[in-house]
Amino acid sequence: VTTTFPNAPRILLVEDSDRDAFLVQTVLRNSAVVVERVSSLNAALVALRSSSFDLILTDLGLPDSTGTGTVEALLDAAGVTPVIAITGHADESAVQDLVEAGAQDYLVKGSAHAAPQLLRAVQYALQRARERHDDNRSEVLGANAKFRALIDCAEVTVVLDAHRRCVYASPSVKYMLGFDPAELIGRVLERAGTLRRKDGRTLAVQSHASPLFDDEGALTGTVLTFRDVATQRHLEQQIEQTLRLALLGQAAASTVHELSNLMTVVFQHAGLLLRRVGHDDTLAKPVTLISDAVRRAKRLSDEILRFTRPPEPSFETIDVGRWLERVAEEARALLDGRTLLLELPKFLRVSADADQLSQVILNLAANARDATPPDATVILGAARADTIPFVRERIEDAASFTAIFVRDHGTGIAAEIRERLFEPLFTTKPDGHGFGLSTSFRIVARHRGRILIDSEPGAGSTFYIVLPQ
């Protein structure tokens, strides 16, 4: 019978009596340990050859071995794994023999103290096993600080000992898998194309394994490096998107600049004509129309130029809570009667261009309005990025970022729309221009920030503006 706790310490129980084995397993049921039971010394030796254990519990009256010889045989096969003997009777000399044979401890069957003694002994033995792990860990890593520093900054690095147990995990594992490095220590890691995150989701990874050897050339462990395939792809897409936007922006800017110059020419000559035709009404009217139209066209193109070449942000330190309170006034006016709830932080500051950032919030608020019915509620707030799970999981070093968010419970965003959100001129609205998010994207990028979107069709959307503090 094997109890299943993944990555738990493993105990080999060598016991031929079903009843006694059952008792031991019952006592250990609530300890997070895996108990593997065999019924003879021979079977135990086979088990020890194929896998490693943290503790061996053995009966001394086995069909193929009795007495202290059992302990000696097991220790020969198991090396450093502690052995606890289970005896039927505890006379002084038998105990002396057991200790001399190398048993870590002994338990007396049927005694009232057996259960607590067993638990204590197991705990003690496991503690010792953990300490050995720690020794092993410093051995595997050595005192090589350079090596350590190198793997600390790599993507995710995990060092396994010879039994594939984790003895080191780099801090970045927190971002990729959600585990603190300490939580992984001692766990057995499977070699696979996918890893399971702490929240249960699986993650596609690219991994690379290199073996570690000691001075004698014996295998002491493995260094595994992982790269999160999805994040990698996501980053590539983002870069591609940014490049595409930049190219589009450049092309648009130079075209519009050219048009603007041409319109200046038309405008000047229309003015010239107008002075010449003076009193001839049949000519003055159309020429006036040309001049007005071209002036409007020029103003429009100058607006577009401002968009494609937005001014550099002028940074100042903003108290986020107070600033959002002011922005909320303007946002309410945009929301056409929808309720605006504020989740304002205290003592949160960012360095930013308040006017430009306000423009971003108002864009997001207008989009929230368009995605919701008139009686809806929209939420505007901010918090340290590491206090928001969605953001924390997507941003490295979240504690040094601030997230400002606009949340609606409206239509949500379908995947095919999501890919194009930030493209200038992309809109799904009959009267939209598709400038809101593309402008916001640029402004936030100039603040060295990012926009994250948590959206589910039918459930609503949250736009997070994540800024360095």
Ligand SMILES: Nc1ncnc2c1ncn2[C@@H]1O[C@H](COP(=O)(O)OP(=O)(O)OP(=O)(O)O)[C@@H](O)[C@H]1O
């Ligand atoms: N909160 C949201 N919920 C659902 N869809 C949204 C939301 N925000 C943006 N979108 C989608 O993204 C598209 C682009 O948004 P963007 O703000 O860039 O342009 P727009 O709102 O259509 O036009 P403009 O902002 O120029 O008036 C929208 O047309 C809409 O389809």
Ligand SMILES: [Mg+2]
């Ligand atoms: Mg918009």
